[in-house]
Amino acid sequence: AQKITQTQPGMFVQEKEAVTLDCTYDTSDQSYGLFWYKQPSSGEMIFLIYQGSYDEQNATEGRYSLNFQKARKSANLVISASQLGDSAMYFCAMREGKGTGGFKTIFGAGTRLFVKA
Amino acid sequence: DAGVIQSPRHEVTEMGQEVTLRCKPISGHDYLFWYRQTMMRGLELLIYFNNNVPIDDSGMPEDRFSAKMPNASFSTLKIQPSEPRDSAVYFCASSNQTRAETQYFGPGTRLLVL
Numbered sequence: 001a002q003k004i005t006q007t008q009p010g011m012f013v014q015e016k017e018a019v020t021l022d023c024t025y026d027t028s029d030q031s032y033g034l035f036w037y038k039q040p041s042s043g044e045m046i047f048l049i050y051q052g053s054y055d056e057q058n059a060t061e062g063r064y065s066l067n068f069q070k071a072r073k074s075a076n077l078v079i080s081a082s083q084l085g086d087s088a089m090y091f092c093a094m095r096e097g098k099g100t101g102g103f104k105t106i107f108g109a110g111t112r113l114f115v116k117a
Numbered sequence: 118d119a120g121v122i123q124s125p126r127h128e129v130t131e132m133g134q135e136v137t138l139r140c141k142p143i144s145g146h147d148y149l150f151w152y153r154q155t156m157m158r159g160l161e162l163l164i165y166f167n168n169n170v171p172i173d174d175s176g177m178p179e180d181r182f183s184a185k186m187p188n189a190s191f192s193t194l195k196i197q198p199s200e201p202r203d204s205a206v207y208f209c210a211s212s213n214q215t216r217a218e219t220q221y222f223g224p225g226t227r228l229l230v231l
Contacts, residue, residue, distance in 0.1 A: 037222075045208060045222035091160065103148060103212075104173050105220070107160040 004108035023092030121223035135197040142211030
């Protein structure tokens with residue numbers, strides 16, 4: 001069965017430093033997608049970054065990059081130059097493939113990031 | 118463009134009452150997802166639709182829950198009868214075929230069943 005594991009319930013980082021949020025996954029599918037979402041205290045879910053299982057290069061979106069290590073089944077999120085506004089809950093998620101018809105998505109338990117001034 | 122719209126934003130009801138949550142996806146999106154978020158179980162996919170047709174409802178907890186999508190711009194999630202354990206935040210999200218990797222979430226409906 002598909003599974004997403006985020007082992008860090010909480011993380012602290014100093015403002016302007018980089019931080020890595022861990023995510024490991026388990027799937028038997030060859031085609032799948034990995035995502036990261038941010039949930040601030042206001043509650044909305046904000047899409048950050050996506051990595052397809054066949055993408056050879058790591059995805060990047062501004063200050064966010066996804067360190068994709070397929071053999072290790074890990075998809076860690078790296079946030080560079082942390083800002084106070086980055087304080088939030090971060091969720092790793094996986095969409096299973098099943099060709100063009102599969103969009104079932106499972107989420108990890110989340111990591112709460114605290115950025116210190 | 119307007120994002121995903123959900124209503125109501127907050128709902129307080131008594132056990133046994135019927136609750137209907139509403140969602141308007143982003144125009145042009147052909148996938149719609151309903152999620153539930155609780156402290157105990159995290160974020161769970163309940164059901165998703167493609168072109169108004171339910172594709173996977175394996176996450177719907179029990180028969181008290183039902184979801185419909187009568188047209189491309191409207192979906193409902195109904196709980197009848199509601200129970201205190203249904204208290205959660207319910208999110209609706211949508212995406213389109215050409216950029217299916219990105220799901221855009223609505224603001225959520227915070228449901229409290231007393």
